[in-house]
Amino acid sequence: MHPADRSPPQDTCRLCGGQARYLFSHRLLARHEAGYYLCPDCGLLQTEQPWWLDEAYSEALAAADTGMMQRNIWLMKTTAVLLRLSGMRSSRCLDYGGGHGVLTRLMRDHGFDFRCWDAHAENLFARGFEGDPEEDYDVVTAFEVIEHLQQPGEFFKRVLGGMKPDMLLVSSELFTEPVNSDWHYFYFATGQHIALFQLKALQGIASTYGYSCVSVGGLHAFMREPGRPGAVRFLLRFAPRLYPMLCFDSLVASDHQRLMHQAD
Numbered sequence: 001m002h003p004a005d006r007s008p009p010q011d012t013c014r015l016c017g018g019q020a021r022y023l024f025s026h027r028l029l030a031r032h033e034a035g036y037y038l039c040p041d042c043g044l045l046q047t048e049q050p051w052w053l054d055e056a057y058s059e060a061l062a063a064a065d066t067g068m069m070q071r072n073i074w075l076m077k078t079t080a081v082l083l084r085l086s087g088m089r090s091s092r093c094l095d096y097g098g099g100h101g102v103l104t105r106l107m108r109d110h111g112f113d114f115r116c117w118d119a120h121a122e123n124l125f126a127r128g129f130e131g132d133p134e135e136d137y138d139v140v141t142a143f144e145v146i147e148h149l150q151q152p153g154e155f156f157k158r159v160l161g162g163m164k165p166d167m168l169l170v171s172s173e174l175f176t177e178p179v180n181s182d183w184h185y186f187y188f189a190t191g192q193h194i195a196l197f198q199l200k201a202l203q204g205i206a207s208t209y210g211y212s213c214v215s216v217g218g219l220h221a222f223m224r225e226p227g228r229p230g231a232v233r234f235l236l237r238f239a240p241r242l243y244p245m246l247c248f249d250s251l252v253a254s255d256h257q258r259l260m261h262q263a264d
């Protein structure tokens with residue numbers, strides 16, 4: 001247990017800066033007790049300031065993530081169909097927090113100009129297509145990212161307030177109030193989910209930056225132009241089923257040529 005273990009009644013909300021209220025404590029990583037706080041202003045549910053992240057991201061826990069490829073393929077199908085049928089096939093795209101570059105490579109294999117950026121992981125599968133979070137992109141994806149953020153407010157400020165993409169697509173499961181500490185998405189065993197969202201938190205962020213948010217299950221599209229939210233909702237819901245009916249270009253050959261040229 002952390003020597004400073006305690007649960008003060010309030011904690012500064014790391015999304016909106018408001019005063020989050022103590023909700024409950026729970027054991028993380030089977031050995032640390034951590035407090036959870038709910039912000040009455042924006043609706044974010046956060047852990048106390050996390051000090052256990054080195055343990056939370058140990059190699060052993062990463063190795064136990066056997067669903068990683070399956071999720072990447074599902075996200076690729078959804079994103080490819082959404083971009084293709086939303087008229088965004090030529091967009092410049094950044095996979096923010098893209099890990100080892102699996103999704104970036106899969107998206108390039110489907111003809112989309114994706115780049116990968118991750119502060120904590122080496123790009124192994126999309127080498128040569130590194131992104132830069134200081135640049136502007138038409139589309140930003142951030143899958144399995146926002147629940148891991150120590151400073152979620154900074155992330156949205158940086159992306160929606162700074163990069164201002166036409167679309168930001170994120171994934172995260174949402175909770176509803178009253179909060180049930182049995183909710184599986186707390187993932188107490190890993191200690192990695194430190195910022196948890198409900199629908200009103202995402203919608204509040206969207207409106208702060210002049211976006212609208214369409215949410216289907218665990219997928220959330222922030223759009224600068226409201227366009228046709230019904231169509232986006234339909235695509236988010238049915239994209240994997242539409243995927244086999246569509247043909248996609250591929251950047252496999254041209255990427256190969258480009259990298260071979262650079263190696264000369």
Ligand SMILES: [Zn+2]
Binds near residue numbers: 042
């Ligand atoms: Zn807040």
